[in-house]
Amino acid sequence: MTTNVGSIETVDVDQGFAFSQSLQITPAWYQDGDVIKCEVTNTEIPNSNPVITSINLDLLFAPISVPEINGYTSGTPVREGDFLNISCQVTGGKPLVSNIKLVCDGADSTSIQIKEQDTVISYTWFRVLRILHDKVCGCSAVHVTNKYKLASVVTLFVNYAPSVTLRTEFRRQTRSVRLICEARGRPAVFHFSRFTHSWRGRRIRELTGELEPPHKYVLTIQPYRYSDSGSYQCAVSNDIIGLNTVTQQLGSISVNMEGDLLPAVNEHLIPIVAGVAGALILLMVVVVAFVVYNLRKTRIAKEEDTYMHLNNTERPANSDGGECEHSYETINNITVQENRGEGDGQAVEDMNSHNQSPNPYQNIQIPVSVLQIRIMTANLATFINRCRQHVKYIH
Incomplete structure (x- = not known):
């Protein structure tokens, strides 16, 4: 304790003199509860009794001990998957510390705090993972005086x-x-x-x-x-x-190893070979499409010519049935062309065979294309309608 005793001061009052003295001290934590006495004796009065007054020191002070971590010591191996229970306690101080912080970096922990006499204890537990290796668990506390700056740490050592x-x-x-x-x-x-x-x-x-x-x-x-x-x-x-x-x-x-299927290839040539192959395939597609387009165009043109020929055929009109017979002969004289596809030209077949059979429709040939079928159907319908009109006219 540091003391500072002031000088005695005398003050003249109506009933005599008053004396006073001051004392300044800086107490230590262990002086909490000590008694300070003040004793005054009048030496001018023989056998006078002294006058005594006293006070007790009531101090506020922070703990003097560092936080104590229990349950684990730095460097002690702990296996991944195990649960670690550690605690931290702070003893002393007036009043006791209000809060203890026990934190392990990266750990998903659960904590509780209790007080036992002059000690505050914080318990925490968590599951150990490999990511906690070399991580630190630190303990600190808060005191009302804001003068408690001590802390403790341990370093985890995890086997996994x-x-x-x-x-x-x-x-x-x-x-x-x-x-x-x-x-x-x-x-x-x-x-x-x-x-x-x-x-x-x-x-x-x-x-x-x-x-x-x-x-x-x-x-x-x-x-x-x-x-x-x-x-x-x-x-x-x-x-x-x-x-x-x-x-x-x-x-x-x-x-997937392809040693038996593919020879060793320079990896730098793979993009070039792939590009050339793609270009050849594209060229083949274009050529095939062009050939197919021209074949279809030629075939359609021939079918359109046949259709125009049939529509432009002159049919003589007479009232005695000649028109019907002429129309019938025109249909049977249609020339149908078939594409043999063998490069030997086109075969031409004459469909005029009504004189060789009692059935005039027996030797009519079916066209090879849908357009030719439609042409034959239209002309046959025209022929039938005209014959019906002729018969009606006769009746």
Whole structure:
């Protein structure tokens, strides 16, 4: 305690003199509750009793001890998947600290706080994950004096099962492929099993690879063949049980190798070859479309000429049935042309065969195109209508 005793002051009053003295102190936390006394004695009066007054010190002070973390010590391995329960307590202070903050970076934690006599305790618990490795749990507290600046920290050390990746590296020039099985975990002491080759769920064989630093197991196939296609799997362990409750962790990949089907090709030529092939295909499509278009155009023109010929045919009119007979003969004399498609020209068939058969419609030939069928149907209908009119006229 630091004290500062002032000088004695004397004041003249009506009934005598008054004496006073001041005392300034800077108390420490441990002086809380101490008694300060003031004693006055009049030495001018023999055998006089002294006059005594006192006060008790009632201090506000922050705790002097650092927060204490229990339940975990920095560097102690903890397995991924386990639940960690830690606490932090702060003792002392007047009054006690109002709030304790116990926070672990990245942890999804739950906390409660209680008071026990002169101590405040905060409990927190959470599930340990690999992302919490090397993360810090810190504890601090808040006091009414705003003078409590002490804190404590611990660093988490997490062991976890390996995560496995399996990838391929193709080298077309040498017709080789590397299957690389890589592991990451803690502790970084890994046990690799042989590669397993399967095809459509059926296990075919096991293959031995080679260890490469830092934590790789590599299988090289040279030259690769189509029969090497399928699913490949590698298993890795570091004696830590994973979140999947097993020790061996797996990595797998599906590989399609075409060593027996395709020769080694310079990868830089692939875009050029693809472009040339596309251009040739486009040219063939254009040529075929042009040929088909011209064939159809020629055929339609011939069919239109036939139709115009039929419409322009003169039919002599007479009242004694000559028009009907002439129309009938015109229909039977229609020349139908068929495209044989063999380059030997067009065969012409004469349909005028009504004199050789008692049935005038027996030898009529069916046209080869829809347009010709429509022409024949129209002219036949015209012929029938005219014959009906002729018969009606006679009657």
